[in-house]
Amino acid sequence: MKKALIVAAMLAAGPAMAQTQDDYVPYQGFYIGAGGGAVWALSSNPGVTTYTGWVAGGKIGYDFIGPRLDLEVGYGEIGNNVFFPGSAVSGKTGQLNVMGNVYYDFMAQERFNPYIGAGLGVAFIDSNTALGSTQFAWQAMVGARYNITSSLSVGLEGRYMGTTNPSINTPTGTVYSQNQTIAALAGIAFKFGAPPSAPPPPPPPAVAPPSFMVFFDWDRSNLSAQALNTIKQAADAYKTKGNARITATGHTDTSGPETYNMALSLRRANTVKDALVQNGVPAPAIAVIGRGEQGLLVQTGDGVREPQNRRVEIVIQ
Structure with a gap:
């Protein structure tokens, strides 16, 4: 009576989903596995x-x-009440299998993967020859695996195996036996390599520092009511930032001599600084710059009285 056992099934190693999706990334790769059962x-x-075997x-x-594709090697034994003294078939039958298998995971992107599979190969079944009775073998599998991480998985599987009929020589002649088994298996698998790393998040968009614009009449450095209101807004913005710096940069239009305009732009910047100090900004936190006709807001020719160019820019950093 030849009752062959099949290969330890195992469950392959795996792909599939993340613990929410944060530590699991499906990826292709080689795996190894081991397992066994009844x-x-x-x-x-x-x-x-x-009897029940292993x-x-x-x-x-x-x-x-x-x-999934894999090559599997397994060994098992089933006990029986047949005794051939001096033979491997004596109270048990053993079987060694070498099988090529193909599987399909139905939820390959998920942590939990139900699957089916099939395999073909060769079985070496206990007999009284050195390699035993060599038979063609086939099997069908159904199971499920759980991906603990991207690389490690565990699973359970039910398996049917059949072979061509093995034979054994007995004192009464050669005995041929059918050979079909079912197995319940558990296994673990490890996949090599690593999942592709997620691209780094894009850098946050650059945030321009708060800035305010104060405008002046032609050839003047005194502040209008609107300018004073703008300066108060700038002082309030400074206070919300805590430890910050302010730059007040004065400009002029292109009318008048350049040297005069340079001095005028600096007077305008200092006027704004004084007003900021009056609104509670510490004087050491304010830097003043005069740029004269440089850095025109509106590009004009020489000698043009352009109101938009007569200004002080307040930048809080």
Whole structure:
């Protein structure tokens, strides 16, 4: 009575989803696995009793995120009430399997993956020859695995295996036996490599420092009511920032001599500084710059009285 056992099924290693999706990223790669479980004979000869057996083995394969392929080697034994003194078949039958398998994960992007599979290969079944009775083998699998991390998975599997009929020589002649088994297996698998790292987040957009514009009449450096209101807003903005610096940069239009305009732009900047101090900004926190006709807000020719160019820019940093 030859009751063969199949290969330890295992569950492959895996892809699929993240603990929310933060530590799990599906990725293709090679994996190794190991596992085992219980096995039962589905067929036996008259007068032969079989018992629950065991099976264990390992595999190496490649996960394509959906399809998986692997090569599996396993060994198992099923007990029986048949005794052939001096033979390997004596109270048990052992079977060594070498199988090529293909699987399909139905939820390959998820942490939990139900799957089906099938395999073909060769089985070496206990007999009284050195390699045993060599038989063609086939199997079908259904199971589910759980991806603990991107690289590590565990799973449970049900498996059916059949082979062509093995034979053994007995004192009464050669006995041929059917050989079909089912197994319940548990396994663990590890995938090599690493999931692709997420691209770094884009840098935050640059935020321009707060700025305010104070305008002046032609050839003047005194402040209008509107200018005083703008300066108060700038002082309030400074106070909200805590430890900050203010730059007050004076400008003129292109009318008048350049040297005169340089001095005028500096007077305007100092006038704004004084007003900021009156609004509670510490004087050491304010830097004044005079740029004269440089840095025109509105580009004009020489000698043009352009109101937009007669200004002080207040920048808070």
